Amino acid sequence: METLNNEVTAQQKITETVGKFIGLIGKRLPDDVGKRLVELEKEEVAPLSKVVYQSMMDNQDKAMKLNRPSCQDTGVIQFFIKCGANFPFIGDLEEALTESVLEATKNAPLRHNSVETFDEYNTGKNIGKGTPSIFWDIVPNSDKLELDVYMAGGGCTLPGKSMVLMPSAGYEGITKFVLDVMTEYGINACPPLLVGVGVATSVETAAILSKKALMRPIGSHNPNERAASMEKLLEDGINSIGLGPQGLSGKKSVMGVHIENSARHPSTIGVAVNTGCWSHRRGHIIFDKNLNYEITSHTGVTL
Numbered sequence: 001m002e003t004l005n006n007e008v009t010a011q012q013k014i015t016e017t018v019g020k021f022i023g024l025i026g027k028r029l030p031d032d033v034g035k036r037l038v039e040l041e042k043e044e045v046a047p048l049s050k051v052v053y054q055s056m057m058d059n060q061d062k063a064m065k066l067n068r069p070s071c072q073d074t075g076v077i078q079f080f081i082k083c084g085a086n087f088p089f090i091g092d093l094e095e096a097l098t099e100s101v102l103e104a105t106k107n108a109p110l111r112h113n114s115v116e117t118f119d120e121y122n123t124g125k126n127i128g129k130g131t132p133s134i135f136w137d138i139v140p141n142s143d144k145l146e147l148d149v150y151m152a153g154g155g156c157t158l159p160g161k162s163m164v165l166m167p168s169a170g171y172e173g174i175t176k177f178v179l180d181v182m183t184e185y186g187i188n189a190c191p192p193l194l195v196g197v198g199v200a201t202s203v204e205t206a207a208i209l210s211k212k213a214l215m216r217p218i219g220s221h222n223p224n225e226r227a228a229s230m231e232k233l234l235e236d237g238i239n240s241i242g243l244g245p246q247g248l249s250g251k252k253s254v255m256g257v258h259i260e261n262s263a264r265h266p267s268t269i270g271v272a273v274n275t276g277c278w279s280h281r282r283g284h285i286i287f288d289k290n291l292n293y294e295i296t297s298h299t300g301v302t303l
């Protein structure tokens with residue numbers, strides 16, 4: 001364990017900073033989500049839709065004023081790491097992040113959402129076998145650490161689905177798959193939704209891409225023109241279902257649709273969907289090699 005100065009180890013510093021960041025994420029939506037909700041509220045004309053959006057804004061104000069999580073379901077914490085191969089504290093990271101969840105569970109506080117499968121007991125700590133979930137990407141020639149922190153709530157996780165299509169299903173097959181999931185389960189996830197779609201070879205490669213798609217800022221597009229055009233078509237298609245805020249009907253069902261893709265085996269189309277709810281609580285933080293941090297998802301925050 002490396003020491004930053006005489007008193008604080010690097011592991012303690014990461015634990016403390018990320019623990020506070022998780023607490024903030026539970027109370028304050030990232031800037032892009034907050035902005036999109038305001039835009040969507042303006043587009044609705046039905047009084048009920050407007051009231052629902054206003055109650056969401058009110059909920060967020062009260063969460064900050066009362067210093068409480070904005071939704072009772074603070075989810076399972078998931079970390080998506082892009083760690084520079086030269087980041088000096090790489091070996092401390094898993095333990096530091098796990099401890100940060102424990103700190104946030106006590107201090108934020110977070111609901112206890114880690115149930116040991118097969119033994120069927122709640123650990124009461126948000127820590128268990130494989131939780132928090134930590135997904136690693138190692139970045140060559142970098143000494144930085146980039147973290148996406150996500151609260152995976154039950155309702156917004158529920159519509160998640162992945163399957164492998166025959167290649168003849170084509171892009172029409174992908175569209176049918178996504179729209180079937182949205183019409184069957186979209187309403188469970190507290191719309192308006194952020195919809196992540198992964199297109200790859202197999203269930204697991206598509207699934208991880210569909211979740212990473214939810215980490216992208218709202219308003220961003222897939223760099224491939226055709227994929228970006230499909231994002232727009234899917235967005236229009238899901239909006240036409242008319243879920244509206246909290247599923248109580250309205251003009252818009254989604255905050256956006258993001259597609260992430262990889263090359264694929266010629267004989268398969270792996271496709272997956274993941275959803276984020278209106279309370280899409282994620283945060284993005286970057287540490288340098290001295291553990292100075294920059295938060296890009298929430299402006300004006302010092303932890």
Ligand code: SF4
Nearest residue numbers: 071153155156190277
């Ligand atoms: S779907 Fe989102 S807003 Fe709805 S209960 Fe779950 S975490 Fe909360």
